[in-house]
Amino acid sequence: MMPRYEQLEHTADLALRIYGQDLSELFANAAYAMFCQLADLEHIGLSMQRHVRVEGTDYESLLVNWLNELIYLHETRGEVYSSFDIHELSPQGLQATVSGERSEDIHTIIKAATFHDLAIHGTDSGYEATIVLDV
Amino acid sequence: MVSKKELKRIEDYLWEIPLGYRSDMRVPARIYADDVLLEAALQDRSIVQLINTACLPGVVKYTLAMPDIHQGYGPPIGGVAAMEIEEGVISPGAVGYDINCGVRLMSSALEAEQIKPLMGEIVHALYDRVPSGVGRGGDVRLSRRDMDDVLERGSGWVVAQGYGTKDDLEHTEERGALAGARVSAISDRAKERGSRQLGTLGAGNHFVEVGEVVDIYDEEVAQQFGLFRGQLVLWIHTGSRGLGHQVCTDYVKSMQQAVTKYGIRLPDRELVCAPINSPEGQEYVAAMACAANYAWANRQMLMHRVRMTMDDVLAPHFKDRAFKLVYDIAHNIAKVEDFVINGRTTKLVVHRKGATRSFGPGHPALPADYRAVGQPVLVVGTMGTASYVMVGTAEAAEKSFASSCHGAGRVMSRRAAQRQVRAEELQGRLAQQGITIRGRWKGLAEEAPEAYKDIDRVVNVVHKAGLARKVARTVPLGVIKG
Numbered sequence: 069m070m071p072r073y074e075q076l077e078h079t080a081d082l083a084l085r086i087y088g089q090d091l092s093e094l095f096a097n098a099a100y101a102m103f104c105q106l107a108d109l110e111h112i113g114l115s116m117q118r119h120v121r122v123e124g125t126d127y128e129s130l131l132v133n134w135l136n137e138l139i140y141l142h143e144t145r146g147e148v149y150s151s152f153d154i155h156e157l158s159p160q161g162l163q164a165t166v167s168g169e170r171s172e173d174i175h176t177i178i179k180a181a182t183f184h185d186l187a188i189h190g191t192d193s194g195y196e197a198t199i200v201l202d203v
Numbered sequence: 204m205v206s207k208k209e210l211k212r213i214e215d216y217l218w219e220i221p222l223g224y225r226s227d228m229r230v231p232a233r234i235y236a237d238d239v240l241l242e243a244a245l246q247d248r249s250i251v252q253l254i255n256t257a258c259l260p261g262v263v264k265y266t267l268a269m270p271d272i273h274q275g276y277g278p279p280i281g282g283v284a285a286m287e288i289e290e291g292v293i294s295p296g297a298v299g300y301d302i303n304c305g306v307r308l309m310s311s312a313l314e315a316e317q318i319k320p321l322m323g324e325i326v327h328a329l330y331d332r333v334p335s336g337v338g339r340g341g342d343v344r345l346s347r348r349d350m351d352d353v354l355e356r357g358s359g360w361v362v363a364q365g366y367g368t369k370d371d372l373e374h375t376e377e378r379g380a381l382a383g384a385r386v387s388a389i390s391d392r393a394k395e396r397g398s399r400q401l402g403t404l405g406a407g408n409h410f411v412e413v414g415e416v417v418d419i420y421d422e423e424v425a426q427q428f429g430l431f432r433g434q435l436v437l438w439i440h441t442g443s444r445g446l447g448h449q450v451c452t453d454y455v456k457s458m459q460q461a462v463t464k465y466g467i468r469l470p471d472r473e474l475v476c477a478p479i480n481s482p483e484g485q486e487y488v489a490a491m492a493c494a495a496n497y498a499w500a501n502r503q504m505l506m507h508r509v510r511m512t513m514d515d516v517l518a519p520h521f522k523d524r525a526f527k528l529v530y531d532i533a534h535n536i537a538k539v540e541d542f543v544i545n546g547r548t549t550k551l552v553v554h555r556k557g558a559t560r561s562f563g564p565g566h567p568a569l570p571a572d573y574r575a576v577g578q579p580v581l582v583v584g585t586m587g588t589a590s591y592v593m594v595g596t597a598e599a600a601e602k603s604f605a606s607s608c609h610g611a612g613r614v615m616s617r618r619a620a621q622r623q624v625r626a627e628e629l630q631g632r633l634a635q636q637g638i639t640i641r642g643r644w645k646g647l648a649e650e651a652p653e654a655y656k657d658i659d660r661v662v663n664v665v666h667k668a669g670l671a672r673k674v675a676r677t678v679p680l681g682v683i684k685g
Binding site for chain 2: 075077078079080082083093128131132133136139140143144173176177180181182183184185186200201202
C-alpha cells in the first residue's frame with residue numbers, strides 16, 4: 069500500500085513528501101501528515117466537525133492555504149484534526165469537513181506551511197507533493 | 204548542490220559564488236566561513252537558497268551568508284540581502300514567519316557562584332511562571348484596544364503598564380518600537396492568534412537561560428555593557444509568536460499576485476515580494492513593524508516575569524540583585540538603514556534572516572552609554588554550550604551591511620536529533636556539567652547541543668572577519684525550553 073506521507077531530511081524545519089491516488093487524497097493526506105507532527109492522532113477523537121473553505125490561484129497555493137487555514141484553526145481553537153473529507157477541489161478552491169477534538173497534548177508548534185520547494189507532481193500511482201513547514 | 208571548487212576565496216574567511224554562476228543572479232553571493240563551516244554549509248541547500256536570494260530585484264552588492272548559515276525556506280537562515288529603496292523589493296519570506304525573533308541579555312549585581320546552590324529552585328520557579336511550550340497561552344488577555352497599542356508602541360506600552368523601566372527601552376533596538384507600524388495592515392486573524400500569547404516563550408529553539416560570564420575578551424567594552432567575569436546573567440530568546448506567523452502567512456499569500464502584477468520572476472515562490480514603494484510593499488512594511496513591536500513587547504513582558512521570579516527566589520538571600528537589560532536585538536527583520544554605495548550615502552532595506560545588526564562605534568541609533576564602543580551583538584548558543592556577547596564594528600558597514608551571526612546554526616535535522624538523542628540521557632549529561640534543564644522531552648532532544656555547529660568556531664570567524672568583536676563568553680547554568 070502507498071504510504072500517506074514520509075518525512076524528508078531538512079536541517080531546521082520539517083519537510084514532508086505527501087502521496088495520494090488523486091488530488092483529493094493528496095490534500096487530505098497533507099493535512100493528516102501535518103497533524104501527525106503536532107499530536108498522536110491515534111488518541112484524537114472525532115467529536116468536533118468544522119467546515120473549511122479555502123481559495124487559491126493554483127493547486128500549489130491552494131495546498132499552502134489549506135494547511136495554513138488548519139494551523140490557524142488549530143492554534144486559535146485549541147483543536148487537533150485527524151480526519152479530512154474533501155468535498156470539492158479545483159485550482160481555485162477547496163471545501164472540506166475536518167474532524168477532531170480539543171487537545172492540549174501537542175508536541176510541536178508549526179508556524180506555517182511555506183511555498184519553499186513546493187511542487188505537486190503526477191506519478192504512475194497518482195500524485196505527490198513536497199512541502200516544508202516552518203517549526 | 205554547489206561544490207567547493209565553484210567558490211572563489213576572497214579573503215581568509217570569505218568565499219564568493221561569482222555573478223554568472225547562474226544566469227538569473229543579479230549580484231554575487233558571499234559566505235563568511237572557515238573551511239569546516241563551509242563544508243557544513245555545502246551539505247544542505249543553504250547555498251542554493253543564498254543564490255536564489257541574489258536574484259531578487261534591486262539587490263545591492265552581494266547577498267551574504269553568516270558562518271552560522273543553514274537551510275531554511277526562501278533565503279537561508281543566517282542570510283542577509285540589502286535592496287535599493289527605489290528599484291528594490293521587500294520580501295516577507297526573506298524576513299521569515301517569526302518576525303523579530305530576537306534575543307535579550309540581562310546583567311545582574313550577583314556572582315553566579317553565590318546562586319549555584321539555588322539553581323534547582325530557580326529553574327523550577329522559572330519553568331512554573333514563564334508560560335512556555337505548545338498550546339500554553341499566557342495569563343495576559345489583550346483587549347482590542349490594548350492589542351492596537353502593543354502593535355503601535357511595542358515595548359513602550361508594556362513599560363507604561365508598569366512592567367519595566369525607561370532604561371529597558373533605551374537598551375532595546377529601536378527602543379522597542381519600529382516606526383511606521385499601522386494596525387490596519389494587520390488581519391483580525393493575526394490579532395486573534397496574538398491575543399493570548401503576550402509574555403509567552405513558545406517552543407522550538409526559544410528559551411530562558413541562567414548563565415555565568417566565564418571569559419572577558421575586552422575589559423573596556425565589557426565594563427561599558429555592565430559585564431564582569433563570574434557574573435550571573437540571563438538570556439531570553441523568543442519572537443512574535445502566532446501573530447507574527449500569521450502576518451507572514453497573510454503577506455506571502457497576498458504577494459503571490461503582486462509578483463505577477465509587477466512582472467517579477469522568482470526561483471522560489473517563498474521569496475515572493477513586491478517593490479518596496481508599491482502599495483503592496485508598503486502594506487507589508489506597516490504590518491511587519493506591528494509584528495516586530497509585538498515581539499519586543501513579548502520579550503519585555505517575559506523579562507518582567509523573569510525579573511519578578513528571580514527577585515522572589517533570591518530576595519531572602521541577597522539584597523543587591525539589580526537585574527538590568529544589557530541589550531535586546533532582532534534577528535529576523537527588514538530595516539531601512541543608510542550605507543555608502545559607490546561613494547554615496549544610500550537608503551537600503553536590509554533583510555536579516557537569522558542575522559543580527561552590528562553597528563559600530565559612533566552610530567546614532569545606539570544608546571548614549573554604548574555609542575562610544577558600538578552595539579552589543581548577542582550570539583546565543585545551545586543549552587549545553589557557550590553564548591557570546593560581541594560588539595559591532597565600523598568595518599561591518601562596508602563588509603556586511605552592518606550584519607553579524609545570530610547563533611550556532613543547526614547542522615542536524617530535528618528528526619536525526621530525535622533519533623540520536625534521548626532526552627533523559629541529555630538531561631543527565633547536562634546535569635553532570637552543572638546545567639539544570641527543564642522542558643518537554645521531544646523539544647529537548649531536537650535542541651540538543653550536538654544538533655548545532657560549534658559556536659566557538661562561528662564566533663571566531665565573525666571576529667577574525669571583522670564583522671563584530673568578541674567581548675564576553677557565557678555558559679549556561681540553568682535552561683528552560685518551550
